Amino acid sequence: MAPSHAPAHRTTQRILEILTLIAAEKDGLSLTDLCRAMDAPKGSLYPILKTMSDQRFLSQDPTSGRYHMGAMTALCGRAFEQNDGTFKLLNECARQVVDACGETCQVGFRDGSYVRYLLRVDSPQPVRLASVPGVTLPLHTTAIGKALLSALPNQEVDQLVKIPWERLTSHTLATPELLHLELDQVRAGDFAYDRGETSEGVTCIALPVHKGDQIPWGIGVTTPAFRLDQHKEALIKEVLAASRATLESLLA
Structure with missing residues (x-):
């Protein structure tokens, strides 16, 4: 049986924190912004951001490089509202x-x-x-x-x-x-x-x-x-x- 107070999974925790931070910023956040807010190195966050972007949970502005919420997050939110x-x-x-x-x-x-x-x-x-x-x-x-x-x-x-x-x-x-x-x-x-x-x-x-x-x-x-x-x-x-x-x- 899994312990009742198991430690948080680090990568999962970072994914959730990224979504929470970006959702709160209408102008999006850059990799540098996220590293500063999360006190995490770029080498740790960049692969997560790339995967989230590839899966369309995030989108990246090609000019500014800033990350915004992606289409899949909108679909998840709509499913929550409906269900x-x-x-x-x-x-x-x-x-x-x-x-x-x-x-x-x-x-x-x-x-x-x-x-x-x-x-x-x-x-x-x-x-x-x-x-x-x-x-x-x-x-x-x-x-x-x-x-x-x-x-x-x-x-x-x-x-x-x-x-x-x-x-x-x-x-x-x-x-x-x-x-x-x-x-x-x-x-x-x-x-x-x-x-x-x-x-x-x-x-x-x-x-x-x-x-x-x-x-x-x-x-x-x-x-x-x-x-x-x-x-x-x-x-x-x-x-x-x-x-x-x-x-x-x-x-x-």
């Missing part, structure tokens, strides 16, 4: 949220010290959020990130969100104590907020989605601050609460 029951459920709930409140809905999960956005359903409004699934942002700067952090004790939160804090705008929370206060409110049943902390003039309201004693997902609605009057805020919170209840019931 994974949890993704389809999350996506359908997000669509219902947008239909009900008219603003962009996103779902994300925790990836180390970051929130990684799994999916986004766009608002029909002419002014809307400009982001893409796969993007990562520091947990403490986003409403979904705070919703996810609410599952953890403050001591563990402080291990993830290390000093000095990354501040994306002048509104990003400045101290661990301020973050603790907001997380306590979320733990008590309140909504998590991002009030211009990630992007100036943009507000996000989010809730954690529980599955047993875990919080695998956060779901949030993002809107330009100028559209968020009291009526819209109340509507968003009502719709999010109903969506979370549906998700938690179906995911149980």
Whole structure:
């Protein structure tokens, strides 16, 4: 029987890290970029990159030499969207949220010290959020990130969100104590907020989605601050609460 905590296979781990790094960069990455990010020699990475390119999991720009995601990764992603029951459920709930409140809905999960956005359903409004699934942002700067952090004790939160804090705008929370206060409110049943902390003039309201004693997902609605009057805020919170209840019931 294989050991329950077998060490990671080095080459496989590097393949996965390459895919993760390149997926996060819309302009792609060069061999030098990847070597620096992974602290790996070119002689180790180049054969992996060549094989991945030959198999069309990556594509290489002939002019710049930078690597981008290839056609096979798109097909794998599409298969996940079409066949994974949890993704389809999350996506359908997000669509219902947008239909009900008219603003962009996103779902994300925790990836180390970051929130990684799994999916986004766009608002029909002419002014809307400009982001893409796969993007990562520091947990403490986003409403979904705070919703996810609410599952953890403050001591563990402080291990993830290390000093000095990354501040994306002048509104990003400045101290661990301020973050603790907001997380306590979320733990008590309140909504998590991002009030211009990630992007100036943009507000996000989010809730954690529980599955047993875990919080695998956060779901949030993002809107330009100028559209968020009291009526819209109340509507968003009502719709999010109903969506979370549906998700938690179906995911149980």
